[in-house]
Amino acid sequence: MSNYPLRLPDHVMVEARQLAEASGTSLNQFLSSLIAERVGELNAIAAVRARATRADPALALAILGRVPDRAPLAGDELPGAQ
DSSP states (O other): OOOOOOOOOHHHHHHHHHHHHHHHOOOHHHHHHHHHHHHHHHHHHHHHHHHHOOOOOOHHHHHHHHHOOOOOOOOOOOOTOO
């Protein structure tokens, strides 16, 4: 485990303490969880972007073009569509 001296504006620290207390966790655990969630989110976004660069839109459209044109099954209709 690593340590890092974190400086936060006073108002952010006050809110973080309140939220940590409300969630029943320590401030350290609360901030660690927030950072871990954000790191995971940024990694997931980077992975999706990397996959998107390998996409072949023409191939995707060709595959979708093979789908038969028919009414959706019961329960699969778009909201408000008739």
